[in-house]
Amino acid sequence: MNPVRVIEAKRDGRELDPEDIRAFLLGFLEGTVEEPQVAAFLMAVYYHGMTPAELGALVEVMLHSGAVLELDHLPAARIDKHSTGGVGDKVSLPLAPLVAEAGIYVPMMSGRGLGHTGGTLDKLEAIPGFRTDLALPRFMEVLEAERMAMIGQTAEIAPLDRRLYALRSVTGTVPSIPLIAASIMSKKLAEGLTGLVLDVKTGSGAFLADLDASRELARTMVALGRERGLPVVARLTAMDRPLGQAVGNALEVAESLACLRGEGPDDLRTVVLALAGEMLAMGGAAPDADVGAEQAGALLDSGLPLERFRRMVEAQGGDAAVVDDPGRLPKAPVVREFLAPRRGRVAAVLPRPIGVGVVEMGGGRVRLADTIDPSVGVDALVAPGTPVDAGDLLARVHARTESDARRMLAVLEAAVLLDDGDPQRPLPLLGERISAG
């Protein structure tokens, strides 16, 4: 394998021999293929994509660059959920204990906020004391005791993915469907799962705003799973507006707890139950996803998943009292209301500027080294389609300073659009379902 020949072939759109991809990537791991060569290769992939055979070889090397969890000793199905990321997407927090309550193991490895989107780890860490960096043996203990545990990707899992992602993030090669699919699937395939449910966000707040691209990403991941014997179901869900009414780490934990109490916004509950239904069906706990969603609704209302969440928080070092008293979560010193300037109907709530605004208030990272302020964000956010009167509350801003709050109020003015004429058509909350069948 000559690395320059491999780059040239991909540059010219010729299909590579999977053996050459393998040798190229192993060369990168061993130091004989250099970072600039991989960067040029990734840019060529950005333009030409990858064939299924090429992608299979890429995922194979990524997967086996690190440890693969062995969970066969667990007495039931092991199913995880992965979201491609959105604004206000706190689905994992209520979903994991709900599905675990139904008898399925949920060994969840999540990520941090990225760009304008939040991350499950950042949200969980808003709970004082909560540890997302458990070592694998402790992770296994919690998982065995509670049928769920929620941690970050450990260093042992798919280290090649980390190295490739670091290169992609500085070389303009992040938004490539095969590279996104390989990154997600190499990590999920390492988790020792028996099934995977994907929440593929679509709309202006998603990484792939375009519906066709979202669909292609979903299909690519489902195909990669099938090839390697992992059943995968993908659901496209709406990200043309934030999910729920809260954006910001502590505020989203509070909203997740409300959901676990059977309260909270309808859209959040709907997505949680739909994905839970898929996981229950996949794990044999329900005859199909629709029945599974119904079962999950009843289970959620039983309060048992909330108890499981409480035990998980405790097992992972967090302040479990938060579960009954969300007031113990970090609170921002400045709270300001965003009121409707006039009568009308909410035409759109643009997720991306709101996500960016919360990051800039300190709720996310601009640089990797930034520390997050879990208290800041927005809640009581109005939903598109809502009729409002002048002076109605459209959102509440939680900020560290008066000037941060003012900036966020200006962001909301531009992001919450009141309708004067034609109502805009929101995406269906639950969109297409894509599976190997």
Added chain:
Amino acid sequence: MNPVRVIEAKRDGRELDPEDIRAFLLGFLEGTVEEPQVAAFLMAVYYHGMTPAELGALVEVMLHSGAVLELDHLPAARIDKHSTGGVGDKVSLPLAPLVAEAGIYVPMMSGRGLGHTGGTLDKLEAIPGFRTDLALPRFMEVLEAERMAMIGQTAEIAPLDRRLYALRSVTGTVPSIPLIAASIMSKKLAEGLTGLVLDVKTGSGAFLADLDASRELARTMVALGRERGLPVVARLTAMDRPLGQAVGNALEVAESLACLRGEGPDDLRTVVLALAGEMLAMGGAAPDADVGAEQAGALLDSGLPLERFRRMVEAQGGDAAVVDDPGRLPKAPVVREFLAPRRGRVAAVLPRPIGVGVVEMGGGRVRLADTIDPSVGVDALVAPGTPVDAGDLLARVHARTESDARRMLAVLEAAVLLDDGDPQRPLPLLGERISAG
């Protein structure tokens, strides 16, 4: 300037602000923009090309990354010739002393062999003792005394070009017209010239085999010269067959000396005189290029350029006795003849396999660290169109070993095609002339 934004813009085919290109490249020189980022940028340039304004900014930074020679004190025009590279292209050796003899300064900075092509420096170094690595002060002395000197690119000239070229050579981004043009022109603009003649090779032995691509490269370089006030004329010349009858360093020196004695193959003499005519016209020593070529022919036959070449060899440390006795050049131990297997007409002499064959015999470098054997190569090479009888000499192989010679004979069998039917049409030796007018 955010380097990722710059890469993304080029990736998406948007025109960059010249200021951003400048900042991106200065960042690379200063270490704030990393090699993988430049590699990804170069691959995006490979796909999208560069606008004239972008290319101007690239050349500007490359040029000013190093020293720019100041030759204004010289009392006459300073004109160099650059070839895009071919097989058997020894034009510079007779051309430089010929043009200097006509009263024009020729501060020639040449390159080494690359891929299947030879390089002027490697040829000159076949003369025992010849130094191509003169320091700039010594270069100036020789130039002032002989109106010519022939050395390699010094480290002071366009160091950014060297760094970019090193990246391009490992990332599959060499064959990009704007990048080739920028690399050549940044170095030539640093030579303190008043004019530049480009020999743009076209045909299967050229780096850009395609006529349209050769033409575009020529136009791009002419335009870059115009922008920066340097008159540039480009001539497309044929490289669908080797130039002359010799390929290999010492053998090409011998052929060059023959040309300087008014002998040697016609095609070599024709190209030398045509380019000399352009240089004389450009430097005000002839009313136009055609008259210049005639003057150059008479001058060549006077023997004075040969004397000048002899003095230059001496001034640069070489064995000047070689000039009268080419038998002093390094000789290969094994010489074998390649004879016509049958009667016919030579339909084609493929330059690329012959160039590769000579490199593999030790006449060029496969790796940068390889040392060259100046003695090996091919001479007495037949020209396309020649009618031959069975047993006629088609070429002579000069090799280090019997097995090298056998391999080269096999290469020649495949590269020298005898016609059975339609004669193939060779490219015109002198093709289009491209200038700013």
